Amino acid sequence: MKLRDYQEELVESIKSSFLKGNRSIIVQSPPRSGKTVVMADISKGATDKKNHVLFFSHRKEINDQVVKTFELNQVNMEYVTIGSVQSLVRKIDELPPPEIILVDEAHHIKANSYKKILEAFPNALKLFFTGTPIRLNGQGFEDMADDLITGKSIKWLQEHGNIAPFKYYAPNIIDTSQLKKTSGDFTQKSMDEAFKRAIYGDVIAHYNKLSKGKQAICYAHNVATAQHISEEFNQAGITAEVVHGKTPKTEREAIMNQFRAGEILVLINVELFTEGVDLPDVTTCIMLRPTQSLSLFLQ
Known part of the structure; x- marks a missing residue:
């Protein structure tokens, strides 16, 4: 699956950040902008070189979609581990040490279960993907990441035909x-x-x-x-x-x-x-x- 121009730009920004010495990187791109396809492209490059990739999120449905997208993009699944946070945290010692860790919906990474997995592999390159790198309590992610890469805005993606426009209605139904x-x-x-x-x-x-x-x-x-x-x-x-x-x-x-x-x-x-x-x-x-x-x- 060929990446769109703005997705290729995101991959190049990740490579540039890595070459500058950053090892934990938050990658922000709006919901529905195709972050999974970007992760598949990165994973294909890694597994083609027989490097292990670890992917996790907090939802089975997300993980199922990632498996389908990775397979569609010819990622060598022999070198990929995909699981939920809850399952992986119970078997950390059994996991093959990854060269790259990918986390989706990564605004959750400050939870203890996420930290336990991430801290188990200090030498891995960690890429945290999210559409919304914000937390309700106002805490930042400076203690978890070295760099923040920002993708195109929703407005830009809509104007260039990548995300559907929407109409918003606000009827008064509740008190x-x-x-x-x-x-x-x-x-x-x-x-x-x-x-x-x-x-x-x-x-x-x-x-x-x-x-x-x-x-x-x-x-x-x-x-x-x-x-x-x-x-x-x-x-x-x-x-x-x-x-x-x-x-x-x-x-x-x-x-x-x-x-x-x-x-x-x-x-x-x-x-x-x-x-x-x-x-x-x-x-x-x-x-x-x-x-x-x-x-x-x-x-």
Whole structure:
């Protein structure tokens, strides 16, 4: 898969930073700009030379997509280890020492589990990919990275035909006066209060007005609200399903396969598909999860 010009520019910037002596580099490029393809290109170059690559993220769905993209780009998977943070941290001693470590959605790297993996391989070149190198608590990444490489902006990518333009609608569905913050974002309790008087019929009406018959992904703040929204959609004759962190693995995979096949029109999720998941047939996002987090919002 041939890289686009701005992706090639990103790779060259990484090489230049490495040649300057930087060994831990944050690579910022907006969501949907093709960071996985860039990682595949880097990994192909490494594995062609029989260098080991370690890739990890916090979501199975992201890892599955990476495997497909790497294989499509003829990366030699014999020299690649791909896993979730949770699984890799339990078997660090069994991992082949990597020459390159790639982390996706790397704004999470300050978590202890990430640090444990990264610190186990001090000699590896570490590349941290993220669309949003920001944290809600305001902490930076100076203690984790030597350099920050910034890719093209969303505006530039849209103007040059690389990211689809979008229309933004903001109907007043919940009582925002009830929202209260702690640690920088809205509390679960205040979101519950805000949604007590929510007119769920308005969600259906706006979907029918703006995106009828098209696939949508809906973000809810808790499972009870997600189930309520799903019931409303299904009663209106619009097929909808709910997935969340505790949905059994086989059930979650079955729902995702149905959604990708177009058998489900609206997928309602709770804190699950907020980062890095490719759903190319989705034309609509329904944001019923208020947030003060710029990172969560952009993702």
